[in-house]
Amino acid sequence: MSTTRTLTPTRRLLSTPRPQPQSKHQHPRRTFLTLPSPPPQTLTAARRLPYPYLHLYDLIADIDSYVTFLPYCQTSRVTHWTTPSSSSPSATRRWPTRADLTAGWGGFQETYTSRVFCIPSLGIVEAISGDARTLIPISTLREHGLSDTGPGTRGVSDGGVFKSLVTRWTVSPAGGEEASGWSDVRLSIKYQFANPVYMAVSSAVADKVAPVMVEAFVERARRILGEPGKGEGEEKKKDVGALR
Structure with a gap:
């Protein structure tokens, strides 16, 4: 048990000491504890997989499942969704727009709310937290019924580990006839420590x-979609079907 000690002054100053004049050659003091804010860092990883890109996109957009297979992700829960609409092909089903996530590495952990942007036509699933803003064009967001309202009161918290965090998954059909039915998956993580x-x-x-996260996704794709040429994975109908 700690004890609180009260320090009682033994001498009272009766007058305010006069300020000492500064030499014209004297430089302002700088504390060694004042360090510049670290610049943003970007981590990337990519793989080419033998699956149709739409199937992979469904897996990436299933943010609720991240906690079950992604390293460094300890909780993942979608809290807001788009409203299905017949106005555009991409709006016929609902997509996550906000999610609560807990992530960390290197001994650090952060819980935050992410603004989520799903753009199926571009193969993008992007989660943004803190003071970062999406680089997806405003016109593209509007086409999908989305907008970036900016940081909210429940973003990366003041005094937290991350000042900003942007995680973007991108999946697209692989080019070339020899790559028919294959897809390229890329993960980009841009972050800035506080x-x-x-x-x-x-x-x-x-x-x-990033490489560890991509490899974990590859294993999930194999488990759900199955090995190429060997039929569907055991969990495909249950997991991917539940997304629609």
């Missing part, structure tokens, strides 16, 4: 984050 100390401590594992 404190340079965090960057120094996590630097040893940062470069491994």
Whole structure:
């Protein structure tokens, strides 16, 4: 048990001491604890997979399932969805627009709310937190009934590990006749720490984050979609069908 100690002054100053004149050659003092904010960092990884891109896109857009297979993700829960509409092909089903996620690596953990942008026509699923803004054109967002309202009161919290965090998955059909039925999957993670100390401590594992996450997704695709040429995976009808 800790004890609170009260310090009682033993001498009272009767007058305010006069300020000492500064030398014209004296420079302002700088504290060594004032460190510049670390610049944003970007991690990337990519794989070519033998599955149709629409099937892979459904798996990527299933944010609720992230906690079951993605390393560094400890919770994932969609809290808001788009409203299905017949006005455009991409709006005939609902897509996540906001999600609560908990992620961390290198000994750090952060819980935050992400603004989610699903653009099926571009194969993009993007989750943004903190003071970052999406780079998806406004016109494209409007076509899909979306808008970026900017950081809210429940983004990356003040005093948290991350100042901003942008996670973007992109899937597209692989080019070339020899790659028919194959798809390219790319993951980009752009983040900025709130404190340079965090960057120094996590630097040893940062470069491994994106590749490990992509490999985990590859394993999930194999489990759900099955091995190419061997029929559907055991979980395809249950997991992918539930997304629609």
